Amino acid sequence: MSDVKKFCYLNRKAPYGTVYAWESLEVVLIGAAFDQDCSLVFADDGVYQLMKGSDTTGLGIKNFSPTYSALGDYDIKKIYVEKESLEERGLSLDDLQHLVWEDEDEDYAEKDSIMVVTKDELAQILEEQDVVLSF
Amino acid sequence: MSTISVNGKELEVDEEGYLTNLNDWVPEVATYMAKDEGTELSESHWEVINFLREYYEEYQIAPAVRVLTKAIGKKLGKDKGNSKYLYELFPYGPGKQACKYAGLPKPTGCV
Numbered sequence: 001m002s003d004v005k006k007f008c009y010l011n012r013k014a015p016y017g018t019v020y021a022w023e024s025l026e027v028v029l030i031g032a033a034f035d036q037d038c039s040l041v042f043a044d045d046g047v048y049q050l051m052k053g054s055d056t057t058g059l060g061i062k063n064f065s066p067t068y069s070a071l072g073d074y075d076i077k078k079i080y081v082e083k084e085s086l087e088e089r090g091l092s093l094d095d096l097q098h099l100v101w102e103d104e105d106e107d108y109a110e111k112d113s114i115m116v117v118t119k120d121e122l123a124q125i126l127e128e129q130d131v132v133l134s135f
Numbered sequence: 136m137s138t139i140s141v142n143g144k145e146l147e148v149d150e151e152g153y154l155t156n157l158n159d160w161v162p163e164v165a166t167y168m169a170k171d172e173g174t175e176l177s178e179s180h181w182e183v184i185n186f187l188r189e190y191y192e193e194y195q196i197a198p199a200v201r202v203l204t205k206a207i208g209k210k211l212g213k214d215k216g217n218s219k220y221l222y223e224l225f226p227y228g229p230g231k232q233a234c235k236y237a238g239l240p241k242p243t244g245c246v
Contacts, residue, residue, distance in 0.1 A: 064195055
């Protein structure tokens with residue numbers, strides 16, 4: 001396609017207190033059908049969206065944490081997590097789900113989708129986008 | 136609110152015929168819905184329906200058609216992972232129709 005745009009979905013809120021995280025995820029899944037260059041960013045409390053082992057039983061709402069694992073199927077291969085946001089919350093990459101995408105050209109080899117980037121690197125990434133959707 | 140009658144139970148469905156409660160699903164729901172649309176479910180239909188239910192169980196979403204096609208190809212073989220095969224089984228759209236039979240919500244982004 002000739003006019004592929006760089007779309008970035010910026011997520012900055014914790015997953016289950018508000019509807020933002022789920023709304024963002026739905027938009028990402030819908031948008032992925034349009035063959036754009038998509039990336040996701042998780043910063044501030046948004047990093048909690050990718051945490052392992054979420055359990056919403058006590059909240060009485062749907063647990064959509066497993067849905068992040070489907071992003072690879074939707075060809076979302078670039079998921080940036082801000083390093084400073086993780087550190088400020090006492091978290092590391094090990095606390096997050098292991099998200100991968102499968103490279104069809106390499107016999108479905110699994111490749112990591114999550115990249116931890118610094119605040120400065122993130123600023124650069126956002127600078128390069130055509131569209132940034134903030135949630 | 137509409138209902139369908141399966142195994143002597145009244146099950147709630149929405150205005151497009153999708154089950155309101157995921158947990159109401161039993162295989163007879165699929166058989167009933169297919170019959171209602173003039174289709175007899177074959178082994179091949181069940182492969183797709185069961186696949187969708189497993190996908191939902193794991194990821195909590197009904198996959199988009201493109202994703203479904205690719206994933207079916209990987210699991211059941213390339214000869215089944217193409218739109219022609221899936222549309223022959225589910226002429227109203229593999230996402231829409233198969234998800235309905237499987238008791239899942241309409242795929243995200245499906246109109």
